[in-house]
Amino acid sequence: MITSFDIGGTAIKSAVATADGQIGAAHRVPTPTHDFAAFAAAMQALIDAGGPTEGVAISIAGVIDPDSGRIKCANIPGIDGRTLAADLSAAFGLPVWILNDADSFALAEARAGxxxxxxxxxxxxxxxxxxxxxxxxxxxxxxxxxxxxxxxxxxxxxxxxxxxxxxxxxxxxxxxxxxxxxxxxxxxxxxxxxxxxxxxxxxxxxxxxxxxxxxxxxxxxxxxxxxxxxxxxxxxxxxxxxxxxxxxxxxxxxxxxxxxxxxxxxxxxxxxxxxxxxxxxQSGAEAGLIGAAWLGLEKLGNQRG
Structure with missing residues (x-):
């Protein structure tokens, strides 16, 4: 299983995703927008609440440079410019994969919509x-x-x-x-x-x-x-x-x-x-969670393969 996130400037949503791409009940907390430590702590609490996980997959309203790993995210200043996947992976002790919300929607529709x-x-x-x-x-x-x-x-x-x-x-x-x-x-x-x-x-x-x-x-x-x-x-x-x-x-x-x-x-x-x-x-309000889940499951499968 992996933990899937859909993150915007207002709320952080999370759900547990199983190997067939199904997601469980979503939980949400307000997004700490200016403090990276608080941002990571809010995510950690949701990870812990979901139980054991093999990785974290995130859909977010921002652009991630695939070469540098740095994110441009205007509505969450506390993470803007950070190597977000690497920073969160270090904080959680888990692999972290990130894609932007439009890509997440596209992947959710391609796989499940x-x-x-x-x-x-x-x-x-x-x-x-x-x-x-x-x-x-x-x-x-x-x-x-x-x-x-x-x-x-x-x-x-x-x-x-x-x-x-x-x-x-x-x-x-x-x-x-x-x-x-x-x-x-x-x-x-x-x-x-x-x-x-x-x-x-x-x-x-x-x-x-x-x-x-x-x-x-x-x-x-x-x-x-x-x-x-x-x-x-x-x-x-x-x-x-x-x-x-x-x-x-x-x-x-x-x-x-x-x-x-x-x-x-x-x-x-x-x-x-x-x-x-x-x-x-057709993927509805949880397109971000679904798209992130499919990305994470694919990445996890590649690591195992």
């Missing part, structure tokens, strides 16, 4: 912003800097979108570039587009509700949003050969929005299919 039976799976995150992870033949695809799957960054967002075409500002992105898809995708992107199209400030849920109720201004915003994302996603599908793109994050809760995005992407890809390829994820 909508991606089961598919060779190439791209886990698509439409949350506050956009993100993703790629799984091929059941294994996560990594890359320099730990940034594989980050399709939302790069100055490629179209400057005109919708029918008739609407001018779209090139918004500055938190990554330092201008015109990234992350600035117009996800919940904040939908809200930003609504304002740029001359509409009053609304949160993403209100925009989607208005769209579903037939509001013309919300329909225009959603049409622009879909147009901006569909082309880049079609290129992603053509490039990596993904046959399914399970969606996680807050916007995945709108089935009509995901269905509309799916239709637009399928119309733009080279492979023609009547079967949806962009679908709501």
């Amino acid at each position: 909508a991606g089961r039976g598919h060779r190439n799976v791209f886990g698509l995150i439409l949350g506050t912003g956009v993100g993703g992870g790629l799984v091929i033949d059941g294994h996560l695809v990594g890359g320099p800097g730990g940034l594989a799957g980050e399709w939302g960054h790069g100055p490629v967002a179209a400057q005109f979108a919708g029918t008739p075409p609407q001018a779209i500002p090139r918004f500055p992105c938190g990554c330092g570039q201008t015109g990234c898809l992350d600035t117009v995708g996800g919940a904040r992107g939908l809200e930003r587009l609504h304002g740029a199209l001359g509409q009053p400030g609304l949160d993403s849920r209100a925009i989607i509700d208005a769209w579903q109720a037939g509001d013309a201004a919300a329909e225009r915003t959603v049409a622009v949003f879909i147009d901006l994302l569909a082309g880049p996603l079609a290129m992603l599908v053509n490039t990596v050969g993904a046959s399914i793109l399970p969606v996680g994050g807050g916007l995945s809760n709108s089935a009509p929005l995901i269905a509309r995005l799916d239709a637009a992407v399928r119309a733009a890809i080279l492979r023609k299919t009547d079967t949806p390829i962009i679908v709501p994820g």
